[in-house]
Amino acid sequence: MDEPTxxxxxxxxxxxxxxxxxxxxxxxxxxxxxxxxxxxFNDRLSTASASAAAxxxxxxxxxxxxxDPHWSAIQAATTLSSDGRLHLRxxxxxxxxxxxxxxxxxxxxxxxYDGANFALKVVDKDLLTAKKLSHAETEAQILxxxxxxxxxxxxxxxxxxxxxxxxxxxxxxxxxxxxxxxQPGNRLPxxxxxxxxxxxxxxxxYLHALGVVYRDLKPENVLLREDGHVMLSDxxxxxxxxxxxxxxxxxxxxxxxxxxGCFSYNKSRSRFVAEFVAEPTTAFSRSCVGTHEYLAxxxxxxxxxxxxxxWWAFGVFxxxxxxxxxxxxxxxxxxxxxNIASSKxxxxxxxxRDEAGMEEAMDLIEKLLVKDxxxxxxxxxxxxxxxxxxxxDGIKWPLIRTYxxxxxxxxxxxxxxxxxxxxxKRRRSWWKTLAHAVRTKxxxxxLFSNYSNNNYYYHYVHNNNTIYR
Numbered sequence: 001m002d003e004p005t006x007x008x009x010x011x012x013x014x015x016x017x018x019x020x021x022x023x024x025x026x027x028x029x030x031x032x033x034x035x036x037x038x039x040x041f042n043d044r045l046s047t048a049s050a051s052a053a054a055x056x057x058x059x060x061x062x063x064x065x066x067x068d069p070h071w072s073a074i075q076a077a078t079t080l081s082s083d084g085r086l087h088l089r090x091x092x093x094x095x096x097x098x099x100x101x102x103x104x105x106x107x108x109x110x111x112x113y114d115g116a117n118f119a120l121k122v123v124d125k126d127l128l129t130a131k132k133l134s135h136a137e138t139e140a141q142i143l144x145x146x147x148x149x150x151x152x153x154x155x156x157x158x159x160x161x162x163x164x165x166x167x168x169x170x171x172x173x174x175x176x177x178x179x180x181x182x183q184p185g186n187r188l189p190x191x192x193x194x195x196x197x198x199x200x201x202x203x204x205x206y207l208h209a210l211g212v213v214y215r216d217l218k219p220e221n222v223l224l225r226e227d228g229h230v231m232l233s234d235x236x237x238x239x240x241x242x243x244x245x246x247x248x249x250x251x252x253x254x255x256x257x258x259x260x261g262c263f264s265y266n267k268s269r270s271r272f273v274a275e276f277v278a279e280p281t282t283a284f285s286r287s288c289v290g291t292h293e294y295l296a297x298x299x300x301x302x303x304x305x306x307x308x309x310x311w312w313a314f315g316v317f318x319x320x321x322x323x324x325x326x327x328x329x330x331x332x333x334x335x336x337x338x339n340i341a342s343s344k345x346x347x348x349x350x351x352x353r354d355e356a357g358m359e360e361a362m363d364l365i366e367k368l369l370v371k372d373x374x375x376x377x378x379x380x381x382x383x384x385x386x387x388x389x390x391x392x393d394g395i396k397w398p399l400i401r402t403y404x405x406x407x408x409x410x411x412x413x414x415x416x417x418x419x420x421x422x423x424x425k426r427r428r429s430w431w432k433t434l435a436h437a438v439r440t441k442x443x444x445x446x447l448f449s450n451y452s453n454n455n456y457y458y459h460y461v462h463n464n465n466t467i468y469r
Contacts, residue, residue, distance in 0.1 A: 070169075073116045074155050080112075086156040088165065091120065097170075102128065102136045102236050107170060118155065119170040126162045135236040140166060142212055142235045149401045150203040150230050171231055173224025173412040176321075180219055182410035186324030190355045192406040193321040196222065198395055199230045200317065204310055205383035207232075209278035211243040213306070217313040218291050219320060228405025228413040237290060241283030241307075248275045279382030283307045292333050293326040297371045300341045308373030311386070315368025319346070322361060327369065343371065357391065364391040 077090045091108045098105040103123035109116065123136050143154040143166060156167040173179075176196060180186050188196070200222060207214055216237040223231045249272040283306040288299060296312035298305040319327045327346045328339035346369040348362055367377040367389070378386045387397060405413055 068153065070116045070118070070153075070155060073110050073113045076113065077110050086158065086167070088158055088160060091118075091167075093120065100234060100236070102132060102139070103164075108167075117170040117172070119168050121166040121168065123164045123166075124162060125164060132236075136164065138238060138240075139235040140164065142210075142238055142240075143168065145210060146206075148203065148206045150199050151206065151232055169225070169231060171223035171233075172226050173228065175220050176222040176224065176230070177219035179224065179408065179410055180321070180324065183324075183408070188321050188408065189406070190322065190357050190361060192408050193318065193361075194357075194391070194395075195403065195406050196230060196321060197314075197318050198392060198400060200232070201314065201383055201386060201392075202397065202400055203230070203232045204314065207238075208280055208307060208310070208382050209243065209245070211240045211280045211283070212238050213241065213280060213283050213285070214238055214310050214313075215290050217310060217317055218294050219317070224412065226412060228411055229401065239283070239285050239287070241280040243278050243280050245276065245278040248277060249273065250275060275384050277381050277384050279378075279380070279384075280307045281380065292336055293329055295337070295340060296373070297341055298373055300337055306373070306379075307382070308376050308379040311368055311376055311378035312373075314378070314386075315346075315365050318361065318368070319365050322358075323348075327365075345369070345371070360389070360391040360393075364389045 074086065078084055078086050081087065081090070090111055092111045094107045094109065096104060097107050097119065100121075103121055106120045106122065108118050108120045110118075125133060125136070128136060140154075140157060143152060144157070146152065146154070152168040154166060154168055158165040158167070180188065187193075200217070204214060204217070212235075214232070214235070214237075216234055217232075221232060221234045223233050225231055251272055284304055285306070286302065286304050288295075288302055290299065290309075290313075294313045294316050296305060296309040299309050316326050316328075326336075328336055330336040330339050346366060364377075364386075368386075370376040373379050377389070386392075387395075405411060
């Protein structure tokens with residue numbers, strides 16, 4: 001049965017919801033509080049009162065997401081608005097979908113258009129401390145700067161009275177933590193874990209290139225879009241730093257396959273490959289924030305931390321995807337923190353898995369979970385070094401957004417694009433099919449990727465060998 005739609009008078013938005021907020025769901029819940037939020041104000045009050053006036057930042061289409069159909073709905077609503085801006089009266093709220101440290105999130109649609117769902121994050125500034133107000137403003141500023149397929153789009157910011165409302169993408173697939181709970185042993189197959197880890201890695205790379213240290217990576221903050229791809233959420237714990245981008249060159253010798261079928265290197269074909277590096281290596285903060293199971297040792301000690309906390313959390317993230325638990329989890333929060341701060345390295349105490357590629361996965365986790373951030377993988381050159389690890393061999397990073405999501409129990413996937421492509425392919429004449437195959441044979445039929453319905457789904461390739469179809 002569909003969720004009932006909540007209609008409100010055209011001049012008022014009046015909501016009352018009560019729910020329970022948790023910082024870690026399931027068995028990891030360490031804090032729960034019951035709270036209620038009531039929004040009651042007139043969106044058409046005179047602009048003479050600054051506290052009651054409705055204001056909205058001008059949010060321009062980002063180049064990367066400019067073709068998103070949600071923008072057409074937003075543009076239609078703002079065109080009909082008297083002042084060319086989006087107001088709360090243009091929205092109809094359907095239901096409450098989540099709560100966080102700063103506010104509540106509601107599923108909503110435009111009042112005159114039901115073809116697009118949005119998430120509306122409502123922050124009551126009167127209920128926040130000065131520190132949390134700063135976090136809320138930081139999150140709004142970061143959202144305003146994002147333009148990436150694995151990060152949310154800010155369609156509108158609406159400030160009314162003491163409320164700040166952020167209209168962003170809605171992800172119907174839930175979060176990755178909930179998906180893990182649906183899997184046998186609360187863990188994913190290695191190929192699926194690589195898929196989600198690779199997309200999260202690309203999102204982290206983009207944030208770090210902007211000088212943003214995330215500090216809140218965990219499965220609960222990895223949302224799943226309707227097409228099965230990821231979207232990071234919750235940027236209230238981020239902090240920013242200066243970044244000095246650089247472009248370096250390294251020697252690269254491609255694999256070749258001689259006539260005898262064996263793989264070797266052809267030194268005569270060696271070339272230099274450009275590598276872009278933009279990592280906030282000078283970032284520094286003393287704030288102790290985050291989820292305790294994902295805190296880096298330098299963050300636990302309180303002596304200050306930088307960009308390395310994200311690469312530590314990325315190692316914990318991959319570990320949890322593969323083993324269903326975090327590597328330093330103890331019987332209590334204090335025990336977990338002691339394990340993190342101790343001199344002991346990560347141990348793979350869970351029963352060994354016989355999947356191909358687990359050795360590479362364990363090696364990557366060990367290099368990410370190095371207690372000394374100066375020796376931790378990623379701290380110096382960021383995602384550039386992490387991408388080169390054998391665990392990610394075979395991934396064509398420029399094509400990652402076109403990869404087909406894995407077949408995982410409980411994962412929502414939209415298949416309409418696959419059907420339309422198959423129909424088009426059947427109608428194509430034989431000579432067009434041949435021309436298409438010739439054009440795409442090089443990049444799409446080798447270098448570790450399978451081609452199917454114009455979507456890529458990578459799999460693990462052992463010992464860095466090239467696969468030809």
